[in-house]
Amino acid sequence: MGLFSTNPVAALGRATLEGVGAIGRVGLFAARGIAAAISPPWYPRQIIAQFASVGFLSLPVVGLTAWFTGAALALNIYSGGDRFNAETVLPQIVALGITRELGPVLAALMLAGRVASAMASEIGAMRATEQIDAMVTLSTDPRRYLIAPRLIAATISLPLLTLITDIIGVAGGMQVSNYLIDLSPGIYIANTMDFLTAWDVESGLIKSAVFGFIIGLMGCYHGDSAKGGARGVGRATTSAMVSAAVLILAADYLLTSVFALK
Amino acid sequence: MRASWAETIMGFAVLAFAALMLTYALGVSGLKHSSGTYEVSARFGEAGGIQPGAKITVSGVKVGSVSDVTIDPKTYLAVMHLSLSKDVKLPSDSTAKITSDGLLGGAHIALMPGGAEDDLKPGGEINNTQGAVDLFGLIGQFIRPQSGSPAAASSADSAAKAPAAAPAPAAPKAAADLPEM
Amino acid sequence: MTTTAKIAWTGISKRFGAQVVLEGLELAVAPGRSLALLGRSGQGKSVTLKLALGLMKPDAGQVLLDGVDVTRQSEAERRASFRGIGMLFQGGALFDSLPVWENVAFRLINADGVGRAEARDRAVEALALVKLAPEVADRYPSELSGGMQKRAGLARAIVGTPSLLFFDEPTTGLDPITAGAINELIRDRVTSLGCTAVSITHDMASARTIADELAMLDNGRIVWRGRADELDHADHPLVRAFVTGQSME
Secondary structure: OOOOOOOHHHHHHHHHHHHHHHHHHHHHHHHHHHHHHHOOOOOHHHHHHHHHHHHHHHHHHHHHHHHHHHHHHHHHHHHHHHHHOHHHHHHHHHHHHHHHHHHHHHHHHHHHHHHHHHHHHHHHHHHHOOHHHHHHHOOOOHHHHHHHHHHHHHHHHHHHHHHHHHHHHHHHHHHHHHHHHOOOHHHHHHHHHHHOOHHHHHHHHHHHHHHHHHHHHHHHHHHHOOOOHHHHHHHHHHHHHHHHHHHHHHHHHHHHHHHHHO | OOOOHHHHHHHHHHHHHHHHHHHHHHHHHHHHHOOOEEEEEEEEOOOOOOOOOOEEEEOOEEEEEEEEEEEOOOOOOEEEEEEEEOOOOOEOOOEEEEEEOOOOOOEEEEEEOOOOOOEOOOOOEEOEEEOOOOHHHHHHHHHOOOOOOOOOEOOOOHHHHOOOOOOOEOOHHHHOOOOOO | OOOOOOEEEEEEEEEEOOEEEEEEEEEEEOOOOEEEEEOOOOOOHHHHHHHHOOOOOOOEEEEEEOOEEHHHOOHHHHHHHHHHEEEEOOOOOOOOOOOHHHHHOHHHHHOOOOOHHHHHHHHHHHHHHOOOOHHHHHOOHHHOOHHHHHHHHHHHHHOOOOOEEEEEOOOOOOOHHHHHHHHHHHHHHHHHHOOEEEEEOOOHHHHHHHOOEEEEEEOOEEEEEEEHHHHHHOOOHHHHHHHHOOOOO
């Protein structure tokens, strides 16, 4: 509102300061979250519960995403790639695309939608109904009880989910190639397994661990800083999802360029 | 926290599918490297475009893949290690030829069975080879025929004793130290 | 009052931006006394409580708990000092992901390292003290009525046998009959534990039942303080308005 009523240079300055402040707050939140995650006491029940809800219950959506992506990728390489004979290396391109890029990124984006938003709304609602204050008065550190388990579960679950994504993505490509273009599964897999190096898969897993941390961090941060009742919680949910998705894509570019130039 | 049964079952279904797929993939790739294949080698004057994993065909049907490409330090020839399916027995005088899949596409090795009585043994060598055609070298010669040395045989030491294999022109730089035909 | 106050707010000031909420607040509660802090909405009653719990920091002044300033404590020290404190939040603030018994036993399990079986037994005992049946223990907070949630919250506050209890508007949102029952329960528990209690409320019936002392907070400071039986004879206009339920004009 005040953006146009004051002088534009001051508005720009204020926006910049707010941006810097937000980065500082997220950074501090992240540092405290990591400190709580890597030092005792831990709450094993909470950690296991988060693994179940972040990791296990994300399997169906991640599996479906992976299969369709692998299948569509194979079809596209077959139909579009014949301009430069790419169809002869179809299994290899699918494998490379899935393990290095699409598996980690799509699994992370699905989790940003499913998990970061759920974390933000849950923690936001706990804030709004004084449950977090209540936890403090019950001599329990919410950072250890709520934040750390979510960060741990998200950071470890996503690479595991990405491994599943890699496998099912290749399966999707294989099955489509088999039924639609008559490429035998045996040859498809043989080509894939011969071609893939450990680093193709590892680089994807390293990326997905970073993405997992981003998802946990954005979910918890936006939930924890939710203000203003139900509407604030709604806003926090959206912000968590959008900021997680944007940060995932930015981190993907950064990490990929570090890997590519190393 | 209180997950529904449907969600739990779906989760296990996805895990089971992934496990099945992984078992299958490991089975297929494991088979290739163990009892299902045998290795032979072949020397080429020009390996252009062939990398480990490139396919090997007989009459256009895939029968194996290139497991390794090395250089012979004495003759400077490219040594291809070919991994072939045990189901395919090839006569000892078969020919190996590097063929491009298209103008810019990947290359593969085509095997043409010969007529000898005895078969290639595991660890044996295919003596009749035809190297890669250097398209740009060819085009260059066609445009400026007077420059550079004439085309040399890309099939290496085997070319002389096996005239059946048609010598293919190769890049002058690759064949510079070979005798002119 | 020669003994050290159980809890005392001294010279507390707190403002949010330009809005001054508390200005030089002085309030002390002697051990074993039950004080009700009255005041109109938005006069800083909740802030006073949150300052004592360390959920907010004052701009100036101290909150002394057994003579120790809690506003200067580290988070870990503050969490330790909560072992002797119970708090009933306005909406109950039960953890909705946990069944009732785990809510009640939360401190025992997560801070005191009591085994789950023993913690559950003690939780069921505490639930009985607030007149909740053992079957309720396995239900989730969302399955309880507002009155039952308040009872479960009260059970959670008293399970560790605290020496100081805080009540944030304990009867808000309840029908008069349920509110009356909750008030009786609170008075019952406070007397049998022999602990100090500070309640904030604008419900006069509640204040009369649970408190033996009352204080009126207005414009950032205490404007009137007295015993429950002095309430009807108070000459402060705001107190009179509260008692009669009529506008001050």
